[in-house]
Amino acid sequence: MRRGAGGEVIFCQNQHCYQCNWFRQFFTRKIMKRKNFFHNFLLFIIFLSQFLSCDLSAQEGKKTFKQDDVFTIFIKKEKRARRDSATKDPIIIKKPYFATTPFVGYNPAYGFLIGVGTTMAIYLGDLEATPVSSLCAAVNFTTAEQTIITLRSNIITSRSRYILRGDWRYLVFSQPTYGLGTGIKMHTNRGIVFNDGGSTATLPPDAQPLNYNYIRLYETFYFRFSKNWYLGIGYCLDDFSNIVDHNHVDSVPPQETSNFKYSTDHGFNPEKYTMSGLSLEVLLDSRNNSIRPTKGFLANIAFRPNFSLLGSSKNSLMLNTEFRTYISLSARRPEHLIGFWYLGQFNEKGTVPYLGLPALCWDMYNRAGRGYIQGSIRGVNFVYGETEWRFPISPYSGILSGVVFVNATTASSDDEERKLFQYVDPAAGIGLRIMFSRKTLSNLCIDFGFGADGTKGIFFNLNETF
Numbered sequence: 001m002r003r004g005a006g007g008e009v010i011f012c013q014n015q016h017c018y019q020c021n022w023f024r025q026f027f028t029r030k031i032m033k034r035k036n037f038f039h040n041f042l043l044f045i046i047f048l049s050q051f052l053s054c055d056l057s058a059q060e061g062k063k064t065f066k067q068d069d070v071f072t073i074f075i076k077k078e079k080r081a082r083r084d085s086a087t088k089d090p091i092i093i094k095k096p097y098f099a100t101t102p103f104v105g106y107n108p109a110y111g112f113l114i115g116v117g118t119t120m121a122i123y124l125g126d127l128e129a130t131p132v133s134s135l136c137a138a139v140n141f142t143t144a145e146q147t148i149i150t151l152r153s154n155i156i157t158s159r160s161r162y163i164l165r166g167d168w169r170y171l172v173f174s175q176p177t178y179g180l181g182t183g184i185k186m187h188t189n190r191g192i193v194f195n196d197g198g199s200t201a202t203l204p205p206d207a208q209p210l211n212y213n214y215i216r217l218y219e220t221f222y223f224r225f226s227k228n229w230y231l232g233i234g235y236c237l238d239d240f241s242n243i244v245d246h247n248h249v250d251s252v253p254p255q256e257t258s259n260f261k262y263s264t265d266h267g268f269n270p271e272k273y274t275m276s277g278l279s280l281e282v283l284l285d286s287r288n289n290s291i292r293p294t295k296g297f298l299a300n301i302a303f304r305p306n307f308s309l310l311g312s313s314k315n316s317l318m319l320n321t322e323f324r325t326y327i328s329l330s331a332r333r334p335e336h337l338i339g340f341w342y343l344g345q346f347n348e349k350g351t352v353p354y355l356g357l358p359a360l361c362w363d364m365y366n367r368a369g370r371g372y373i374q375g376s377i378r379g380v381n382f383v384y385g386e387t388e389w390r391f392p393i394s395p396y397s398g399i400l401s402g403v404v405f406v407n408a409t410t411a412s413s414d415d416e417e418r419k420l421f422q423y424v425d426p427a428a429g430i431g432l433r434i435m436f437s438r439k440t441l442s443n444l445c446i447d448f449g450f451g452a453d454g455t456k457g458i459f460f461n462l463n464e465t466f
Contacts, residue, residue, distance in 0.1 A: 068397040069438040096122045099437035101444055101462060115140030115148070117462050121291060121440035125158025132156075134291050134440070136365070136462065147172040152364060154290050163222040163230060163285070167364050171214040175375050176207035179258040180357070181413035182377055183423025208257045211244040212355065218364075220279055232281035236304055237311075239274045240355045262354045262414060266314075273313040273353035277306035287324075291463050292441040294334040298324040306350070316350030324466050333392050335401065341466040343368060343384040358382035360409055367465045369409060371427025371449030373457065379411025381420050388465060390433075401433040403447070405465070427451035436462070 100118040117138035124133055133155045140148040148171050155164040178184050220234030247255045248270075254260075263270035280303045287296035302320040306312040321344040330336040345358035359378040360369035368384050369377065386407035393400040406428040412420045429449030436442045442463055450456040 066396065066398075067435070067438045067441075068399055069435040070399055070444075072397065072399065072438075096120050097437070097439045099440050099442040099462075101436060113140060113142045113146075119291070119437070119440055119442045119462055121442075124156060125160075129159040130156060131160065131287065132289055132291060132440075138462075144174065145172065146174060156290075160228075161224055163232075163283070165218075165220050165222070165232075165234075167216060167218040169214065169216040171212075173214055174209060174211045176209045176373075177258055177354075177378060178206065178208065178376055179413070180262070180379050180411070181418025181423065182379070182409060182411045182425045183418060184377075208259070209246045210259060210355075211242070211246070212240050213242045214355075215239040218279070220281060222281070222283055228284055228286040230281075230283040230285065232279070232283055232302075234279040234281070235277075236279050236306075237274070237276050238356050239276075240353065241272045243271045243355070245270060259354045266351045266353075266414075268313055268351075268353050270354075273356070274311055275306045275313070275316070275353065275356045276311040277304055277316075278310075279304050287326075289441065292335065292443065293324075293326055293464075294328055294337060295326055298322065306352075313353060314351055316352050317348045318352065319346045319348050320344070321346075333398075335398070336391050337389075339388045339390065339466060341368075341384075341386045341388075343382070345382045347380050352380075354378075358411070360384070365461075365463075367461065369407065369427065370405065370429055370431075370447050370459050370465070371407065371451035371457065372409075372425070372455055376455070377409050377411055377425055379418075379420075380414050381412045382409070383411075383420060384409045386466070390464075398438075399435045401435075401443075403431040403433065403465075405429055405431070405447075405449070425452050427455075431459075433464075 098118050098120050100116060102114070102116050115138060117136070120135040120137075121132050123130055133153075135151070135153045135155075137151045138148070139150075140146070149169065151166070151168045153164065153166040157163075215237065216239075217237040218234065220232045222230035222232035224230050243259070245257050245259050248257045248260045260270045262268075263273070282301045284297055284299040287293040287298055300320070300322040304318040304320060306314070306316045306318070308315055321342075323342040324340065326337050326339045328334045328337045343363060347357070357378050357380060359375045359382070360372055361367070361374035366374065368386070384407065386405060388403050388405040390401060390403050392398060393402055406426070408424050408426045410421050410424045412418055412422075427449055429447055431445060431447035433443040433445055436444045445459070445461040445463070445465065447459040447461075447465075448456070449459060
């Protein structure tokens with residue numbers, strides 16, 4: 001079986017061909033006889049995976065694959081052919097290369113949102129032994145007086161001897177909270193979710209809206225002690241100020257909101273608190289590319305002690321764990337893969353302030369939990385897992401690709417009413433990837449995700465989710 005020149009499916013004449021017989025049975029026996037939408041959706045996903053894997057294997061070696069980006073559309077065919085014939089070796093970024101994209105949106109609850117995000121990539125050493133270094137920056141503003149400024153960096157020196165990883169943010173922000181733990185109904189919270197947490201979601205009745213200013217300053221220095229293994233030491237600051245708990249201050253009598261109750265129960269000022277401490281880490285990173293990895297592992301264990309001597313509101317000890325890996329499904333198109341991602345964050349000792357507790361989509365790149373609004377799930381202890389299937393759509397240019405993902409989150413409360421793994425909030429969805437820069441391998445990501453209780457959203461980001 002193969003695809004024709006116009007993209008049509010052409011079956012071979014071999015009656016014993018497994019793939020051709022599978023496709024015939026799929027259409028004649030499966031789809032036509034099932035009326036249940038969920039079953040049909042799952043069967044379609046299986047069909048698509050078989051079709052794509054068949055197409056990739058059938059085209060192996062018949063036509064050279066050239067990674068292009070969306071701007072290639074505007075290049076004349078003759079010039080593109082000359083460029084491709086001259087580009088026989090991998091693209092080498094000898095100086096910083098930037099890819100930039102705007103973000104625009106509107107909703108009556110938040111007004112207009114406008115922003116811009118950019119990704120910088122550069123190799124700081126030999127390509128054979130040095131992965132690409134990256135820096136991502138974004139600035140978003142809304143007419144509801146929100147300001148979101150972020151700068152993330154992953155700098156890898158020559159031959160991967162040292163890594164400098166940073167996560168800096170300044171937010172003048174508004175975001176609802178729903179309490180601690182999973183299994184809490186959020187009553188169809190839905191909207192459009194932009195890069196770095198900006199949202200156009202309307203507030204459901206049970207939401208507890210918060211306004212606050214937030215400064216995050218994470219910077220960690222890693223040095224290699226063995227192949228792909230690193231020890232890291234860093235500094236972490238989370239400063240929350242000007243916290244306005246609207247359901248508490250705007251109600252008569254004042255409501256006992258989650259932030260106010262937790263803060264007063266554990267001795268925090270509900271209007272201002274700080275976490276300031278060190279980060280002691282062990283890192284395994286064998287990925288071939290930090291922007292768009294297609295193989296390798298990332299595993300990280302980080303102990304974060306917060307000290308009042310460094311300005312923390314209280315002493316505490318947190319344990320953060322992470323693991324990622326990728327299984328490629330095609331030698332010709334290694335970006336056709338299945339990826340796995342795990343996050344675990346635990347409060348080991350002491351007490352962490354409410355907004356400093358682990359929460360959904362507050363990871364380094366705000367990617368966890370597609371299907372839910374950022375911060376809608378929060379807990380004292382927190383575990384998250386995700387699986388994503390990434391498949392090419394454009395057969396030769398690589399401009400378009402797609403994803404199918406499923407994820408699940410569990411979190412605990414401080415009063416032991418909701419324990420870890422007692423409740424699990426699942427989500428799933430599909431997405432489109434548009435290659436924005438073939439030099440940096442930066443994608444524009446558009447995802448549709450849906451979770452429990454009717455929560456859903458459209459999520460915009462730069463680069464792969466993980």
